[in-house]
Amino acid sequence: MAAAVVAAGLFGSLAVLESPVLPLLGLVIGLGAVGGVVFVKVPAPSALARQQYVRGSLLVAGTVLVTIGVGHHPAQGLAIVGLLGSFSPWTLRWITGG
Numbered sequence: 685m686a687a688a689v690v691a692a693g694l695f696g697s698l699a700v701l702e703s704p705v706l707p708l709l710g711l712v713i714g715l716g717a718v719g720g721v722v723f724v725k726v727p728a729p730s731a732l733a734r735q736q737y738v739r740g741s742l743l744v745a746g747t748v749l750v751t752i753g754v755g756h757h758p759a760q761g762l763a764i765v766g767l768l769g770s771f772s773p774w775t776l777r778w779i780t781g782g
Contacts, residue, residue, distance in 0.1 A: 687737065687768060687771075691734060691764045691768065692746065692750050694753070695724035695750045695753030695754050695757075695761065696746065696749035696750055697753070698755055698756055699749045699750070699756065700749070700756075700758060700777050701755035702746050702756045703751075703752060703754075703756075705767035708752065711748055711752070712745045712748050712749060713745070715744055715745070715748050716741040716742070716744045716745035716748070717742025718744075719740055719741060719743070719745075720739075720740040720741030721735040721737065721740070722737065722740060723737065723739060723740025723741075723743070724736045724740065725739050763768070
């Protein structure tokens with residue numbers, strides 16, 4: 685899990701460093717705001733709804749940054765995704781049949 689977080693941080697940093705600032709900011713804020721609505725599962729005026737919205741927005745914004753970072757370096761992105769997938773506990777249990 686820690687390796688996945690480090691890889692996501694790396695690709696998010698690459699997106700910030702290698703992309704024009706205003707279009708990147710527009711994508712992250714716009715998609716994060718819209719994506720946050722999808723994660724709200726309780727009535728809107730509650731505090732829990734605000735928490736779910738913020739978590740969803742941050743998740744979508746982070747996913748956008750990682751996707752853009754991988755888009756700048758697709759070979760490295762695919763290699764890291766393959767390595768993380770091949771060493772995940774779910775994959776190892778599936779391979780061993782357990």
